[in-house]
Ligand SMILES: Nc1ncnc2c1ncn2[C@@H]1O[C@H](COP(=O)(O)OP(=O)(O)O)[C@@H](O)[C@H]1O
C-alpha cells in the first residue's frame with residue numbers, strides 16, 4: 001500500500017516535470033531579466049520563493065539576471081532621517097542625502113538577495129552599476145524638471161554580464177549608476193531592468209510587483225488586463241489609468257518591446273512560485289505587453 005502511494009506521488013511529480021519540458025526547451029539558453037520590486041519583498045519566505053524560482057530557471061538552462069528595487073525600504077529610511085519621501089511621475093526626487101540613503105539601502109538589499117541565492121546553491125554575484133563600470137547614466141529630467149541625482153541608463157557593460165553568466169554566475173544588480181563625472185545616481189529599478197534587457201537583447205523581461213498586473217480600475221482591483229498591446233498601454237498612460245509606481249513600469253514595457261525584447265510581463269511577485277507559473281504554463285499569469293494586438 002505504502003509503495004503504491006509513493007508510485008502515485010512519483011508519477012505526479014514526473015508528469016509535472018514532463019509537462020514543463022516544452023517550456024524548458026523554448027527558453028533554453030535565453031537571457032531572462034527579472035525585475036524584483038521592493039514592494040514584493042515583504043518577508044524572507046516571499047523572497048525565498050522568488051529566489052528558488054530563479055535558481056530553477058538557471059538550473060534548467062536559462063541565463064537569468066536579477067535587477068532589484070527596494071523603494072519602500074528607501075522611503076522608510078528617508079522618513080527616519082526626518083524627511084518626507086517625494087516622487088515625480090513615480091521617480092524619487094533624490095538630493096545628496098537621499099542618494100546616500102538609497103545607496104546604503106540598495107546595497108543591503110543586494111547582498112541579502114545574493115546570500116539567499118547562495119543558500120539555494122546557485123552562485124550569484126551582487127553588483128551595482130558602479131562595479132565594472134557597468135551602468136553609466138545621463139541625468140534624467142522628466143518634463144524638463146530637475147529631480148536631483150536621478151539617472152537614465154546611457155550604457156550597460158554587457159561584456160561584464162556575459163563574462164559572469166558564461167562562468168555560471170547569476171548577476172544581481174542594484175539600480176545605481178555613474179554619470180560622466182563619476183557621481184552616483186539613483187536609477188528607478190524599472191528603468192535599470194529595461195536598460196539591461198535592451199543592452200543584453202534579452203528574450204524576456206519580467207516585472208515582479210505587488211499587484212496582479214495592470215488593472216483598469218486599480219483602486220478597486222477591477223478588470224485585470226491579461227494582454228495589452230503597446231498602443232493601448234500608451235493610451236492608459238495618457239488617460240491616467242496608470243499612475244504611481246506602475247507608470248515607470250509600463251513606460252519601460254513599451255520601450256523594451258519597441259527596442260526588440262520579445263516578451264515583457266508584469267506579474268504579482270507575492271504569489272508563490274509566480275515565475276514558474278509564468279514560464280511553465282501556456283497562458284502565464286499577470287499582464288503581457290505585446291507589440292501588436294492579437295486580433
Ligand atoms: N492601472 C494600474 N494597475 C495596477 N497597478 C497600478 C495601476 N496604477 C497604479 N498602480 C500602482 O502601482 C503599484 C506598483 O508599483 P510600485 O509600488 O512602484 O512597485 P515596485 O516596487 O514593484 O516597483 C501598485 O501597487 C499600484 O498601487
Ligand SMILES: CC(=O)N[C@@H](CCC(=O)OP(=O)(O)O)C(=O)O
Nearest residue numbers: 038069070071091092187188189
Ligand atoms: C529614481 C528612483 O525612483 N529610484 C528608486 C530605486 C529603487 C526602486 O525603483 O525600487 P522599487 O522597484 O521597489 O520601486 C527609488 O529610489 O525608490
